[in-house]
Amino acid sequence: MPILFASAFFTVNAPMPPWAFAVSNASILLFAAPSFFAARRWIGTRGAVVLFGILGLFALAIETAAIATGIPYGNFAYSEMLGFKLFGLTPWTILFAWTPLMIAAYAVARIYFENWIIRTAAVASILVGFDLVLDPGAVSLRFWSFQNGGWFYSVPVSNFVGWLISGAVGALILETFLYYLKPLLPVPVQLIQSAFLILIFWVSIAFWSALWMPFFVGILLLIVLAVIYSRHIYRFDEMIVLVNEKNEPIATAEKLSNHHDKTPLHRAFSIFLFSGEGKMLLQKRASHKKTWGGIWSNSCCGHLMLHESLENAAKRRVKYELGIKKIEPIVILPDFRYRAEKDGIVENEICPVMAAFIDSEPRPNAAEVEDFEWIEWKSFVDEIAKPDDRYSPWAKLETEELEKSELFQKWLSGVVKKGGI
Numbered sequence: 001m002p003i004l005f006a007s008a009f010f011t012v013n014a015p016m017p018p019w020a021f022a023v024s025n026a027s028i029l030l031f032a033a034p035s036f037f038a039a040r041r042w043i044g045t046r047g048a049v050v051l052f053g054i055l056g057l058f059a060l061a062i063e064t065a066a067i068a069t070g071i072p073y074g075n076f077a078y079s080e081m082l083g084f085k086l087f088g089l090t091p092w093t094i095l096f097a098w099t100p101l102m103i104a105a106y107a108v109a110r111i112y113f114e115n116w117i118i119r120t121a122a123v124a125s126i127l128v129g130f131d132l133v134l135d136p137g138a139v140s141l142r143f144w145s146f147q148n149g150g151w152f153y154s155v156p157v158s159n160f161v162g163w164l165i166s167g168a169v170g171a172l173i174l175e176t177f178l179y180y181l182k183p184l185l186p187v188p189v190q191l192i193q194s195a196f197l198i199l200i201f202w203v204s205i206a207f208w209s210a211l212w213m214p215f216f217v218g219i220l221l222l223i224v225l226a227v228i229y230s231r232h233i234y235r236f237d238e239m240i241v242l243v244n245e246k247n248e249p250i251a252t253a254e255k256l257s258n259h260h261d262k263t264p265l266h267r268a269f270s271i272f273l274f275s276g277e278g279k280m281l282l283q284k285r286a287s288h289k290k291t292w293g294g295i296w297s298n299s300c301c302g303h304l305m306l307h308e309s310l311e312n313a314a315k316r317r318v319k320y321e322l323g324i325k326k327i328e329p330i331v332i333l334p335d336f337r338y339r340a341e342k343d344g345i346v347e348n349e350i351c352p353v354m355a356a357f358i359d360s361e362p363r364p365n366a367a368e369v370e371d372f373e374w375i376e377w378k379s380f381v382d383e384i385a386k387p388d389d390r391y392s393p394w395a396k397l398e399t400e401e402l403e404k405s406e407l408f409q410k411w412l413s414g415v416v417k418k419g420g421i
Contacts, residue, residue, distance in 0.1 A: 001200055008204030011141065016081070024143075025083045028093045031201075035100040035194035041236045042191070043183050044307040051177060055102055056095035058173060062166050063098075064090045073162035075147035082143060101130050102170045104195030108225070109171070110187040111232055116175055123174075124167030130195065131163045133218040137205035153211055184252045185239060185306055189232040196225050237316070240266040240303045247350050252306055259291055261344050266303065268349040270336075270398055271314045271329060273299035273322075273358050274415055280380055281362065283322070284371040285392070291345050294370065297392035298399075301351075314354055322372075323363030327356040332408045333401050340393035353398045355408060357415050377412065 032052075039048035066073040067089045082091035105126035106119075113119040136153035138144060150156030203218035205211075234254070242251040242264050249267075258264060273281040280299065287294040302317035304310065314329045333353035340347045362372055375383070384391050384399050402408045 004197065004201045005204045008201055009208050012205060012208040021081050021083050024081055025093055027201075028082075028097050031194055031198050032096040032100045033194070034197065035103050035191050038188055038190035038193060039103065041305065041307065042185050042188050043181060047181060047183075051103075051174075052096075052099055054173060054177065055099040055170060058170060059098040059102075059166070060086065060090055060094050062169075063094050066162060070158075071162075072158070072165045074150075074156045074158035076144055076159075077147075078144045079142050081141070098166075100194035101127060101198065102167065102174070104192040104225075105130070105167065106171060106174050107187050107189055107191035108228060111189065111228065120168050120171040120175070123171035124164045127167035127170075128160050128163045129217065129221055130199065131160060133199060133202050133206065133214045133221065135159060136211050136214045137202050137209060140209050140211065141205070153214065184241075184249055185236070186234070186252075188234065188236070189229050192225055192229060196222065196229070199225070236305050237303070239306065240268075241306050242266050243350060249306065255303065256290060259345055259347070261341075261346055263346040263348045265348050265350065268301065268303050268351040269310055269313055269317075269354065270301045270351050270394060271299055271318065271327075271354040271356060272398075272402065273318070273324070273327070273356055274377070274412065275374065276357065276359065276415065278377055278412060278415060279374040280377050281322075281358070282373050282375055282380070283364070283369045286366070286368055286370045289368075291347060292342055292392050295392050296390055296395075298395045301392075301394070310352055310354065314356070318356075321365050321368040323365065324358050324360060327358060329354040329356040330411060332405055332411070333398065336398060336401060338394050338397050342393075347394065349394075351394065351398075353402065355402075355411060 036048055036052060039051060042048075043051065062072070064087055065071065067077060078085065078089075078091050082097075083093045084091065086092050102123075105123045108126055109119045109122035113122055132152075135155045139146070139154045146154065146156055146159065148156065150159065152160075199218055199222055203215055203222065206215035206218060238255045239252045240255050240258060241249050242253055242258075243266060244250050245265075247267070253264070253266075258266075275281070282296055283299060284296050285292055285294060300314070300318050300321050302313060302321075304313045308316075310331060311329050315327055318324050318327055331352055331354050335350075336353045337350045338347070339349075362369075364370075364372055381399060381403050384396050
């Protein structure tokens with residue numbers, strides 16, 4: 001935030017150098033990045049690219065039409081500050097400037113309104129609220145200008161009417177897109193992150209430019225967005241992926257509340273980490289964990305996020321639980337599945353098993369791991385075969401299968417011979 005505030009100061013008070021357009025172009029892309037990455041977690045990389053592409057092309061089309069005809073925003077023109085103009089009229093950055101605001105407005109409206117007609121009106125209204133902050137500042141900086149000026153800091157009423165129209169059409173595009181895509185995750189409030197950063201910058205511009213009405217409108221919007229974010233955020237890695245018998249995703253659900261006596265089948269993974277001497281890393285699960293707290297288990301287990309690969313899930317969780325940043329996991333048992341019950345809590349998972357070499361000591365996250373130790377593989381195989389409850393049931397079943405796997409034995413032999421891979 002201080003960086004954006006300082007950047008706004010220099011934008012308002014320092015002369016614009018010839019290369020200033022490059023900075024503005026890069027800033028627009030950086031502002032758009034948080035909402036794009038949130039969209040990737042929500043609907044996958046392909047879905048996010050298509051969504052941004054559709055909305056970006058719509059923004060480009062309506063902006064170009066408006067510059068050429070004056071409809072719906074009024075007669076206006078862009079300066080050179082926003083980059084190369086497509087068709088000699090519209091900066092290419094428009095593809096990325098409007099879309100994060102549109103997606104943010106939709107995310108907010110989706111939280112509060114079930115009816116799509118009311119939601120469409122809400123999206124359009126929220127976008128006009130954003131524009132009450134953005135347009136006066138942009139006009140004062142001469143990023144663009146209206147031919148006949150206007151009553152609101154040189155911005156005409158037609159511009160806000162245009163934002164209502166484009167916002168409503170954009171909302172309908174989004175509704176149609178999501179109707180056919182049918183995302184398995186709820187619309188994430190993280191989609192507003194880009195709009196929040198954009199607003200901070202333009203509120204700062206308003207402050208340094210003494211545009212007090214846009215400034216106070218912007219402050220109010222920032223407070224509202226911050227409250228909405230804090231109340232409705234969910235973590236993508238806390239949503240388990242429910243699957244059918246073919247391991248096809250059918251829904252998502254919150255992790256803790258969906259581990260009970262009838263836990264639905266869902267995706268997970270398990271990984272065994274080895275040193276160059278062939279010793280395996282054991283972890284003792286934190287006692288407060290809902291499932292098998294205080295029990296010793298294999299190196300690391302976790303759940304896959306929607307649209308996440310096995311390998312990336314393992315890397316993410318190993319880093320989070322054990323502080324180990326570099327692993328190259330190999331999938332040994334791709335079709336492993338188990339069901340286990342303890343104290344009325346059931347684990348019911350399709351849980352591929354991986355192995356990886358590590359060359360550093362773990363730095364456990366106390367919230368997840370209570371203790372750890374190294375053990376020779378053969379000793380562990382003998383130890384875990386004993387009829388006691390020291391180890392997790394999945395670790396026992398996985399160890400039996402790994403011991404029988406030729407792929408695993410070959411991989412482990414290679415680790416020991418080379419002192420690591």
